[in-house]
Amino acid sequence: DVKVTQSSRYLVKRTGEKVFLECVQDMDHENMFWYRQDPGLGLRLIYFSYDVKMKEKGDIPEGYSVSREKKERFSLILESASTNQTSMYLCASSLSGGGEKLFFGSGTQLSVL
Amino acid sequence: QQQVKQSPQSLIVQKGGISIINCAYENTAFDYFPWYQQFPGKGPALLIAIRPDVSEKKEGRFTISFNKSAKQFSLHIMDSQPGDSATYFCAAINTGGFKTIFGAGTRLFVKA
Numbered sequence: 001d002v003k004v005t006q007s008s009r010y011l012v013k014r015t016g017e018k019v020f021l022e023c024v025q026d027m028d029h030e031n032m033f034w035y036r037q038d039p040g041l042g043l044r045l046i047y048f049s050y051d052v053k054m055k056e057k058g059d060i061p062e063g064y065s066v067s068r069e070k071k072e073r074f075s076l077i078l079e080s081a082s083t084n085q086t087s088m089y090l091c092a093s094s095l096s097g098g099g100e101k102l103f104f105g106s107g108t109q110l111s112v113l
Numbered sequence: 114q115q116q117v118k119q120s121p122q123s124l125i126v127q128k129g130g131i132s133i134i135n136c137a138y139e140n141t142a143f144d145y146f147p148w149y150q151q152f153p154g155k156g157p158a159l160l161i162a163i164r165p166d167v168s169e170k171k172e173g174r175f176t177i178s179f180n181k182s183a184k185q186f187s188l189h190i191m192d193s194q195p196g197d198s199a200t201y202f203c204a205a206i207n208t209g210g211f212k213t214i215f216g217a218g219t220r221l222f223v224k225a
Contacts, residue, residue, distance in 0.1 A: 004156070031211065040122070042202060042215035043157070050211065058212065090156050099211040100145050104156030 003027070004105035006091050012111045019078040021108050023091030029103070030096040032074035033058075034066060037088040037107070048099070049074055081112045117205050119216025126223050132190040134219045136203035139184065143205035147213075148177065148188050151200045160201070161188070193223045 007022035025032065031050050035043040035058075045058030047066040055066050063085060067075045074093075078085055088109050092102040118137045126132045138146075144165055149157035163170045163177040163186065170177045176189040190197055203216040 033211075040217055042117075042119070042217045043213075044215070045212055048211050056211065092156070098209045099206055099213045100147070100162075100208065101159055102149075102157075102213065104149075104158065106154065106156050 004091055004093055004103050006089075006105040006108050008108050009106065010109050010111075012113065013078075013081050014113055015082060017078075017081050017112075019081050019110065019112075021076040021078075021089055021091075021110070023074045023076070023105060024072050025074075025091075025093040025103070026072065027093070027103075028071065029093035030071075031094045031099065032068065033092040033094070033099065033102065034064070034074065034076045035090045035092065036060070037090055043090065046076065081110075083112050086110060086112045117203060117214050117216045119203050119219060121219060122217065123220045124222070126190075126193045126221065128193065128195060128223055128225050130193050130223075132188075132193045132197065132221055132223070134188045134201055134203065134221070135185065136187065136216050137183075137185045138205045138214075140205070140207075140214075141184070142207050143214075144208050145206050146177070146179065146186050147204050147206075148175075149202045149204060149215075151202065151218075153199075157200075157202055190221075193221075195223045195225045197221060198223050 033048040034046040049068040091105040147162035150160040151157040206213040
């Protein structure tokens with residue numbers, strides 16, 4: 001089975017802190033994604049990467065950046081955390097060809113105080 | 114803006130009943146429509162998906178009905194069980210693209 005592992009289940013940070021969310025997948029998938037999940041809004045795409053060192057903006061990239069130095073690892077960075085970034089963050093991966101058939105990690109619940 | 118509208122927000126069904134969740138989309142370029150199931154504390158998992166060249170797809174107790182002219186699709190869960198209690202998301206994507214658009218989600222509770 002594909003396994004997508006997110007480093008933290010819960011995270012509490014203070015406003016202005018720099019936050020790193022880490023994600024690792026073990027199935028040699030080409031594509032990796034970061035979504036945020038908010039009640040009533042579903043899942044919204046922040047950034048995605050289709051190859052090492054390649055990244056593309058999703059629908060809500062403001063306030064975030066990403067890094068993909070190795071194929072299996074995709075990091076989400078909040079340069080200066082704000083309270084409106086309190087959310088559930090979900091990492092996903094997919095085989096080559098696009099964003100069909102996403103495999104998700106269990107998520108990181110981030111609280112920014 | 115591309116949107117997928119999902120209803121209802123929440124649903125309570127008796128064990129053995131039929132659960133129905135509806136979605137509507139706007140962008141006719143979408144050609145792959147997956148449904149994801151999410152249990153508490155877990156990430157969403159692909160449940161079933163359909164392409165617009167068929168009007169129905171069935172996998173066990175789960176069926177997707179697709180109406181291309183109305184730009185609507187729905188998930189039917191037959192003989193609903195308490196273990197089906199979860200949040201369900203409909204979604205849409207253009208094949209080969211990377212941006213899956215998700216509905217807002219439906220919280221299903223199946224009463225024993």
